Amino acid sequence: MRMKNLELRIENSKSYLPICNSKFLIFICVLCVCSICQAAGLEGMEKSVVMIRGAGQEFDFVTPWKPKAIVQGVGSGFIVGDNKILTNAHNVSNNKYIELQKEGVAKRYLAKVAFIGHDCDLALLAVEDKSFFDDTKSLELAELPGVNTAVETYGFPMGGRRISVTKGIVSRIQVDTYSHTGADSHLVIQTDAAINPGNSGGPVIQDGKVVGVAFQGLRQADNIGYMIPTTVIRHFLADINDGKYDGFGSLGVMLYPGLHNPAYKDYLNVPSDQQGIVVIETIMHSSVESILKPGDVLTQIDQYAIDNDGRVEIYGLKLDMSEVVETKQIGQTVELAYYRDGKPMKATATVALNRPVLEFARQYDIAPRYVCFAGFVFVPATRNYLETWGPEWGKDMPFYLRYLFRNSMQLNTDRERKEYVVLSEIMPDEINAYAEEFKSQVVASINGTTIEGFEDVWKAFDKPSEGFYTIMFMGVDRPLVLDAKEAHTRQTAILEKYDIPQQTRLEGQQ
Amino acid sequence: MTGISARAGEEQTREAMKGSIVYLEISSYGYDQIRPWKNTDVQQRGGVGCATGAYQVITPAWNLIDAKLIKAKVSGQNEYIPVKIKTIDYEIDLALLELEPNTMKKPLKPVRFADKFQRGDKLNYYWLNPVGEMTTGQGYLDRAELQHSTVSYASFLNMIVTNTSQETATGQVFCDGTTPIGISCWSEDDSKTGLIPAGIINSFLAKANDANYPGVPAVGFAAEALLDPAMRTYLKMPATMKNGVQVTNVYNIGTGSESLKAGDVILSIDGKELDAYGKFLHPAYDRILFHHLITSHKIGDDIVFDIWRDGGKQQLRVQAKNFDVGEMLVPYYEYGHQPEYVVTGGFVFQKLTRSYLANWGKDWDGKVTPHLLYYLRDMAFKPTVQRKEIVILSYCLPAQINLGYTDLSQLVVGKFNGMPISRISDIVKAQKLNPGAKYDVVEFELDNPTVVIPRQQLPQADAMLATSYGIRKLVNVNP
DSSP: OEEOOOOOEEETTEEEEEOOBOTHHHHTTTTOOOOSOOOTTSTTGGGTEEEEEEEEEEEOSSSTTSEEEEEEEEEEEEEETTTEEEEOGGGSTTEEEEEEEETTOOOEEEEEEEEEEGGGTEEEEEESOGGGGTTOOOBOBOOOOOTTOEEEEEEOOTTOSSOEEEEEEEEEEEEEEOTTTSSOEEEEEEEOSOOOTTOTTOEEEETTEEEEEEEEEETTSSSOEEEEEHHHHHHHHHHGGGSSOOOOOBOOEEEEOOTTSHHHHHHTTOOTTOOOEEEEEEOTTOGGGGTOOTTOEEEEETTEEOOTTSEEEETTEEEETHHHHTTSOTTOEEEEEEEETTEEEEEEEEOBOOOOSSOOSOOOSSOOOEEEETTEEEEEOOHHHHGGGOTTHHHHSOHHHHHHHHHHHHHOOOTTOOOOEEEEEEOOOGGGTTOGGGTTOBEEEETTEEOOSHHHHHHHHHSOOSSEEEEEETTOSSOEEEEHHHHHHHHHHHHHHTTOSOSEEOTTOO | OOHHHHHHHHHHHHHHHTTTEEEEEEEEOOBOSSSTTSBOOOEEEEEEEEEEETTEEEEEGGGGTTEEEEEEEETTOOSOEEEEEEEEETTTTEEEEEEOGGGOSSOOOOOOOOOOOOTTOEEEEEEEOTTSOEEEEEEEEEEEEEEEOTTSSOEEEEEEEESOSSOOOSOOEEEETTEEEEEEEEEETTTEEEEEEHHHHHHHHHHHTSSSOOOOOOBOEEEEOOOOHHHHHHTTOOTTOOOOEEEEEEOSSSBTTTTOOTTOEEEEETTEEOOTTSEEEETTTEEEETHHHHHTSOTTOEEEEEEEETTEEEEEEEEOOOOOGGGSSSOSOOOSSOOOEEEETTEEEEEOOHHHHGGGOTTHHHHSOHHHHHHHHHHTTOOOSSOSSOEEEEEEOOOGGGTTOTTOOSEEEEEETTEEOSSTHHHHHHTTSSTTOSEEEEEESSSOOOEEEETTTHHHHHHHHHHHTTOSOSEEOOO
């Protein structure tokens, strides 16, 4: 088994270190000297905070039928509500096995994921053996803490195997990127209380109540650790009330803080004393697509006035207006006030997922879909696939994928498009011996039918065809042509030769 | 020739070359692509010129990019000789220079280049060092092949010399025995050197003294190897027909752009059969790419293409054409003159060129904004009547007038005051539109904010910007 390497992830010029302790395992042998009573000074937290050991297996996004290496890690979690354990999603993503350990108790308990929210890096675990909850204490959630107030973090960070506590203060509260998906932004609380690999998923406590879940740190900086605030935790817990997790939604609008410029404000016919934020474009299929237009100026969302930076005053803080949307579940609405051509207008917008056709967020727990036909492996273009280009994938991936990753929302005018599909690999065979130039290109059409989603690829090849399959790729001048009869003839032999268990894995299959 | 007499011949050549080869000292002073109103630092480079006339020498063009002052040193004379560029052609990387006769003690001895290609021959090469001493090196003639010019979009025939005794890329004269066969134009360390061969040099010299040097034909399409038997069957080509290269993209400019179609298979050019890689059998150089058959023509010549189209053979007569690099939608280069730009209200508008994008340094194509790279990669040779250049907002020089817009950069301009922008000079025209309007209004491609510039404040703001950012000229556009 391989140990999970501490991974450096680059997001918006910052390097986040997901703080899942993997080095811990190599210290186990030397650090097994136990003292029985270390509980004094822990304020009873040893009854609430647990160690989580996970074994997971990542997916191969280029040749998805192949399992990848198994990775192990150690993190923290704590008991909330009705005998559930809250932790970070990244502690238990792609998991095959989860084991819990209580402070000072030798017995190990098996756990499973009850709910997981990758977009907010939270997961709720369930334990079958109810004796686990003997002599444990559930923690309560507090409100947002004040800046410059004291907090304590509890967990099982690297450097030992007993519960650890560190102290610090709340340094700032702002909206920032969650590195687990690399794309979702929510409120975060920054603290200087030491947060190290292994602290992930552990509680941050103030006055005996949880003010956050420790989840990521900033490398190349001293004492900058982040926690997920209770506003996000509550959203997650409310979301799963109906038995499934839907995620955080958005309005589906692109905004620009342009009203700092008085000429732009005047040009847009907005009163000079009015603040607000300019609509640049709406996202296809969003509820505001038929409501807002470029050049509209949003001035209010629910009861919150929007300033020229696009911020509102909420929780006694000035935060991005998305924070108002974050208080809503998918399907709930917000009231918008805006100016159009000098006229004040009002509208109701529904919060929805509004994901881009080329997904920005890293995905987990879903076996990637593929079609392998005539040795050509087709996969959906996702961030996971793009990241196979290595640490500098943003620079190293092929041009058209980079173009779509950056601009798919502008370049895609096809309302039926669900995603883009890439020819990820060619399993060498005589039928595909001349096709290398098409590898890593994005499929535009097969036999003249536009490929608007992954299922279209399988449908195109599943149809018996006389003559040729003609596959066009985006930004590639000539087609890939494939003798249809020959391709079907070679199919079984190729699958056997490369030990490919099935020719396709569609939605939801494992 | 015996070993002894060969050595004597080399010695004679070396002595003879003293009267033919000059050392060139080139001072270049280019423009900053990102701040096009200012020059880059002065750079000094050395080069080699080879006499083709009493007072004329040739040298590779790349070494003269942005040259501001060129001076020559000849053997046996201490004083520098002023040099002027007579003709320069970046596509074949050659320049003809004129030395000031009055400053020379004696005329140069012209060298006659000859087509001699004997694979494996040991070559000697000659140059004059900065103190005017004749210096020599050696290498082996390995092959002839088409190479992409290091400074242009074009490919042209090079002879490749291996195991050269040192790096040599600045016009050193290569001789096979006593016969000069080419000058060096690129090199990879001391292992490999590219020569501009005699054939290209002599064709260039035949026209380089004309009042209007016509240049060499440019290829107006892209072609890819046609190896896949399935594609050949798909194109209904007979199984016995194994030759031909596939046209994959036809440009709007250059030879063949008006008559070829994407999907055509070029079977032969001027009766020379092309193989599936697009190479033809050259009597001396073995297999080389078809581009040579086009570029070795004169402008205006008819070139005969035998092609496979719509399931049958056809013959096209195509006129050899070229284009000025400025005609490209995204020019490959802008050497020797100031890049065009407009600074208004602190917004820096520029014409998109490859030289501009190359400023992003190593691996620049992975770093630049993909929408800009799209125009270079897919549209560079496709100007239209409606769109002759790509105009971008490069960035914004922060000032009161552009408050709130200062982070905008790398955006493609769509319209200025409602006028579609086809070239950078259109901005100047568009600024005069809507005389009663309070604002200049700039719209961009993809989803971006509209830039609004208050006209009343503009003269004062521009004056202030020019002073505070040190911009002597806010507008530089060609009419």
